[in-house]
Amino acid sequence: MKRSWLGLAVVMLSGFSLQAQALESQPVQRAPLTESIQLDGVIEAVRQATVSAQTSGQVRRIHFDVDDAVAPGQVIVELNDTEQRARLNQAEAGLREAEAGLNDARQNFSRVEGLVQRELAPRAQLDQARNQLNAAEARLSRAQAAVAEARQQLAYTRVIAPYGGIVTARHVEEGASVNPGQPLISGLSLEELRVVVALPQRYAASARQQREAQVMLMDGRVLETDGMTFYPYADPATHTFRVRMNLKNPEGDLFPGMLVKVSLPVAERSALWIPSAALVQRGELRAVYVLNAEGQPRLRQVRVGSRANGQIEVLSGLGEGELLVLNPAAALARLEAE
Template identity: 25%
Template sequence: MFKKLSFSPVVIAVLLSLALIFWLFSGDNYSAKADAPAEQQLPVIELSRVEARWSDAEPYQAKQIAQGQVLPWRTVSIKSQQAGTVEALLKQQGDTVKQGDKLLRLSDESRTALLAQAQANLKLRKSELESARTLGKSKFLSATELTRLESEMAKAEAELQTARLAVIQTEPVAPFNGVVDRRHIEVGDLIQTGTELMQLVQIDQLKVTAQIPQQHISALKLGQNVTLRLLEGRELSGTLSFISYAADTATRSFYIEVTVANPDLLRIAGGSATVEVQLAPVQAHRISPALLSLDTSGHLGVSVVDEQQQVVFYPVAILSADNDGAWVSGLPQRAQIITQGAGFVRAGDKVLVAGAKP
């Protein structure tokens, strides 16, 4: 009654394959729904490693160094105030003189005679004036005549002063204690008013001048100790005695003067010297110049690691530098200075210091 169904082997194989594929996909879907997704792992950020060393600040005797000129404390050119012939040289080159010592003598040229005449004339005018005043009291002399005689008296006094000064000026004197450094005349020379006779210098005390850049002038104070180093290697001590109130408009530097005692009369005036002004001690670190770098703003400084293991850039000022190192100010009293790797980190970066626990 029923007809028996029959399938070919090919159809049976296709059906079995479809059933197997369905079973496989249904199993994967169930597994995906039953198993929770694995937790995602965040990427590990590795900190930069640097090398650093601890440095403690030390008292540093700061100095301001400049090139200076050594000058006599005072110098003057003695010039003739009268014309005449040189009759005698009372002081020679190199002689030490005291204030008021006569240096030379000029010919008289009738100046003494003119002085005597002026004295006699003044004596006469005085006598005339005294007689006139007596007559004036008796109403025998007019007021006008009395005034004329007083004028003549004043004129005679002035002529006497001029004649006396002319005689004095034939023997020029030293205006201060010093040394005759140069002599420009010889005995027998005929000179005129204004002729240069001698040059006198005072060198028992010296004056050293220098120029200080405007950025360093605030560190200078009157009375500070100064060390002078001469080219020959000799050292002298002095005191800062003057600081100009206005900078040179061309160089933007300030003029200073240093007072130096020279009791041995050393022949150093006119030479040059290195001026070292002793400033107040400051706390500073001695580091290698290779540790200095510039930040993005162009400031010179040093990179250190703080307590939070972060990089901090400190601007510094170089106090002095040589082949062995540099003294800088501006760092904390105790600082962990980066010695290797500073070029690969920036301010604010967290770092690992080699040898330290992370």
């Protein structure tokens, strides 16, 4: 008889222990929710240009082809410089002649000036010598300018990369004759990229205030943007505003023309948030366990909305301040033990 009472006591105590064990819970609270829109964006290079010829000549050598990496300052195209060198030699000869003429004019001016001072020559002769000196100085200036221009034209026969990057197109071949302004090579830099999106006009004002964005790649990676530029006018055909965002490329695996998703915050509102782990999903059912006044868990169907950082927005079914059970499995075990 004593053993029966002892067994019954053990069963009652174990049941009481299970009931007395508190379920971990927390009050449902409101927190700010930032509403965002997702737009298709396209990556483009900040630095992209076509290098054109600045002097005429025949293409002697092209040092790089499409997809080749070019360092800043490297020679990318060489033109035949025979004509430019001949012009430089001619200009330098003219400079030497002008220097000699100026030296003669100075000596003549000094000689005439001495004669005038000793009253051995009329002052008109001094004026004439001064005019000759001024003319010689002008000829020297023109000769120096001609040499500088000839040297510049010679330098133009070696086309230099303005910045480091990748060659994207060749517009001429070796042996072709080119003229000033004719495209030679196109390229771009992968070090500085940006994303361009078309922002619907109804979001323009709020996006300007937020000035934040996230770029999502197709592989799921999320990249932060640095700086935003809003074009001050809408496209008359689409009524959208063009927005540019600077993008960092630390991995070097982003390329112009790639399609990305851009998330732009456009509004803020207050919302009820719960941890994602507290949500019970059974087919189409979305529910949570809530403690009633007696501290017992009860299943409550809810309607959910946005998800962010391990939290889920509750649109209906829960009220602020209600006690949410954080471990649905423990709540289910409690109900089964009742």
